Amino acid sequence: MGDDHDPERRATDRSPPESALRVNPELDALFDQSPIAMVFLDRGLRARRTNAAFRRLIGLPDEAIIGRRPSEVNGPSIKYWPATQPMYWRASDGKAWNERTLAEQVMDRGVPVVNVHMEWTSAGNRRVLSWSAYRVTENGRVLGALSCLLDITDHAQAITRAHARLELLERAGSQIGATLDIHHTARELADLAVPELADRISVDLLDQVLQGENLPRDGARTLQFRRVAVRDSAVSAKIRYEVGDLITLPVTSPHAVALLRGKPLLARNLAEVRGRFSGTPAVAEAFHARGVHTLMVVPLVARGVTLGVASFFRAEHPEPYGEADVRLVGDLASRAAVCIDNARLYTREHNTAVTLQRSLLPQRIPQVPGLRIAHRYEPASRTAEVGGDWFDVIPLDTGHVALVVGDVTGHSIHAAALMGQLRTTTSALARLGCPPEEIMRRLGDVAAEHDDEIGATCLYALYDPESRRCRLTSAGHLPPALRHPGGGVEFIDVPGGMMLGVGPSRYPATDAELPEDSVLALYTDGLVEHPGQDIGTGMSHLARTLTAGSTRSLDQLCDSVLAGLGADARDDIALLLARTTAATVC
Structure with a gap:
């Protein structure tokens, strides 16, 4: 760039004489009386003239400014830059301005600076200024640069x-x-x-x-x-x-x-x-x-x-x-x-949904011959979840007993209402003597009349205490677990039809023999399905819990199952345990 860019080599004899700065009384009055702080810098970046607004802004008289470059001005109430660095200021956009950049951009290239925001601290008082500067020429000769400062602190703070x-x-x-x-x-x-x-x-x-x-x-x-x-x-x-x-x-x-x-x-x-x-x-x-x-x-x-x-x-x-x-x-x-x-x-x-759902669940489990029954219903731990899980025990005039568990998808009053309708329909059809396959088909028709987004799963088991034979059918529900008298647990393979309400389906039934003193466990998916865990893992955990638990008290077995699998459940849980006995009355 050459020596011509060195401020030290910009001799004052190349600067305009003082008389050149005062050529017109009207312009002099405009400069001196302007409310915008202004300072004229010569080719050597030395201050040649200031107005009253500029002197008030920086808190220094002309004697401390005229003839000095910015790096040479240091008053008792203001300090623009670190003493070891000739920094003129740092604009709000992070760009550092010093004498060299000012000389290269404004003086040499004639590129003006317009409305650059800068921070200025004087006597501990932080101000925000808008700075503009442009080159001044006469007949092609560069006289210097005029720098203008406007206090915009209030505007910037707003x-x-x-x-x-x-x-x-x-x-x-x-x-x-x-x-x-x-x-x-x-x-x-x-x-x-x-x-x-x-x-x-x-x-x-x-x-x-x-x-x-x-x-x-x-x-x-x-x-x-x-x-x-x-x-x-x-x-x-x-x-x-x-x-x-x-x-x-x-x-x-x-x-x-x-x-x-x-x-x-x-x-x-x-x-x-x-x-x-x-x-x-x-x-x-x-x-x-x-x-x-x-x-x-x-x-x-x-x-x-x-x-x-x-x-x-x-x-x-x-x-x-x-x-x-x-x-x-x-x-x-x-x-x-x-x-x-x-x-x-x-x-x-x-x-409202919880109240409705609880009112639709069985308030009292009836005594039935040949079975001892325990049950639990646990709402989800998160208040943002209200499920449609349900269960029922239906004694029939034939001496048989129907065990039912189901789960309506969705979490709303609508889901709870559908749950109640399915439970009522199941009870009515069972008492009319309809076989399990027919009951499940009719339940599918009921669910299909509701919103397409709501469906349900259901497991229906018809048990004969005399023969200890159980006929089961499923609509997309998880298989029941059977704990044998010796402690081993198996899951009964029930042919699974489609969920209720998603379309026409067949619901074939299967027969299973329940040994005396065995425990049949019907449950909803909230018991075995947890985030980040495969449902098969949950079913294996259920089998181990049933094996380890004592069958002397079904209530205690229910509690141990819920304690082991139901903690922090994300969905409602319905659990129905039925132990076969030789007695005719529970």
């Missing part, structure tokens, strides 16, 4: 805050509502808010809403809230109401006022906190002990239903809440409220 808020709302979309559980969703809101938005947060839902009831009627003097989440950044902070506590508040309390009006309540400073939110000495003492200086209570509203409130507190965080924070937290609360409402609606449907 943009930064807007980006931070958008980023927070984006994280809320991915982090809140990961499950259909009310308490877990409320905790996700608390985890997102602390410590970024608050030093403490509590989420309180109306107890009536959690119980599936409507809002209190007009005229009520108190409201009852149930605390579902609370988090404090200070580990040792005292929590007055823990998760699960019932909180009764008058309708004049801030929580109730925010909820009933559907609008946030804000306390910007300590005086407003004491005046508007410290309703009782206990509350005032709690706020004082925690150091709360600003807070807001935001209603949680989704689909026109007011669910409760979320309260945000700041203690260590120095900035008070403002209207921008209210808008941000309002958006955050709205998203969280929808997720909480989804969980609430699901929980209500889940509870």
